[in-house]
């Protein structure tokens with residue numbers, strides 16, 4: 001109750017723009033709450049209200065490869081060999097504000113959001129000055145305070161919605177997601193539905209996946225939230241309720257920045273600030289209600305009964321048929337904005353915020369990971385076992401493959417005799433068993449990391465877990481599989497071929513080959529971890545294994 005009152009007080013202060021005053025009073029109040037109701041470290045973000053003002057000034061460009069390889073080698077890099085994706089894009093978003101970044105496709109919205117998150121991809125080079133409450137931010141700081149709903153949804157498709165949310169909330173909060181929270185996002189209906197894996201496994205609809213991605217990021221109530229097109233794939237009423245949920249979060253004091261395409265006028269009204277990008281430059285930044293004044297001054301007055309969000313994008317879009325004319329129009333609007341008092345006000349606001357940095361007292365309280373290593377290990381193991389049991393392909397295929405190979409080898413070497421030829425054949429049978437128990441299992445793990453890489457990279461960047469427990473879980477969850485399955489094959493071939501009737505000899509051979517399997521699996525995991533993608537991993541197998549086969553002594 002006390003916390004709720006605090007939140008209400010804080011958000012009303014935010015809306016009055018009396019930031020510094022409430023920041024300090026809020027800090028003291030939160031400290032009071034913290035002292036009187038000791039909360040888990042993992043819940044710092046959820047229980048405390050940390051007001052975040054984000055300011056930035058960003059330039060981004062990529063080298064362009066034109067001309068032949070040789071001409072590129074002898075040419076010095078100059079301005080003409082770069083394409084500017086963002087040019088002097090500055091901005092400010094304050095606590096309690098819900099900011100929409102809009103612009104035509106390719107305007108640079110996602111690039112800007114990625115750079116603000118220190119997650120710029122590919123060969124993009126940047127000059128980014130991103131500050132939180134006037135203090136220079138880095139990746140570590142941003143990830144501690146923010147959530148990021150990315151444009152592409154990445155999930156482990158064989159989990160259900162409930163399992164996925166349980167996994168996320170246990171790692172982010174140390175407690176499970178409440179039914180109320182699932183209900184708010186309209187996820188209760190589909191909570192037992194499998195998320196799905198594209199064409200391989202049908203599951204949630206595109207819109208449901210978007211809502212799930214959003215739910216996964218707000219689970220720990222981050223004070224700063226970035227959303228990249230959270231409403232794409234949603235119908236207008238669902239998009240409205242998702243933005244309403246963001247509005248509610250903003251009203252409770254969070255800072256929210258969101259890229260959005262074609263919001264309905266009702267949805268658009270919920271945003272209080274907009275940033276319009278055109279060709280990587282700012283065409284407008286400021287309160288939503290000020291934008292119509294600016295556009296009427298540029299000669300693009302909003303017609304009556306027209307959705308302002310649609311209207312703003314039209315003069316900023318570049319049509320392929322009329323490119324030069326459109327670029328000239330965009331340049332005029334951008335230059336007009338840069339000379340306007342709106343831009344001067346924003347620049348002043350940024351300078352004022354940056355000139356009075358406010359230390360984030362809570363910084364050290366927020367742990368690097370919200371749960372300890374044991375908890376991370378436990379939940380990762382829980383998820384991995386579910387994945388292994390449900391994965392429609394990997395486990396079943398390995399089992400069927402091994403049964404077929406074992407029976408086939410058993411029949412080929414059936415009842416070998418104890419004579420000169422029999423001994424040679426037994427030696428051959430042992431080589432084939434070892435080869436199969438090592439090379440076969442090495443191949444089955446070589447794709448482990450490249451296939452998981454994107455998701456694990458994203459989850460570990462989101463501070464869900466560290467790589468060490470993930471790696472241990474991968475090893476341990478697969479251990480029984482790499483004992484039972486090769487063990488079955490060794491036993492079947494051994495007794496069908498009649499290699500030796502002495503049980504002691506069988507035990508020795510059994511454990512020696514199982515150890516060979518473990519070495520091969522480790523070697524395969526090493527190749528897997530060292531490879532950037534599946535193709536490279538598979539290509540590495542032959543040169544890495546051949547010397548071992550040639551030099552193994554048979």
Ligand SMILES: Nc1ncnc2c1ncn2[C@@H]1O[C@H](COP(=O)(O)OP(=O)(O)OP(=O)(O)O)[C@@H](O)[C@H]1O
Nearest residue numbers: 062085104105106107108109110111121122123124
């Ligand atoms: N890694 C990259 N390498 C080369 N060009 C890139 C890279 N990332 C983005 N771009 C280019 O930068 C421009 C802006 O891309 P961005 O994805 O930010 O646009 P957007 O406004 O988010 O578009 P959309 O609304 O379609 O998602 C585009 O012209 C794109 O081709």
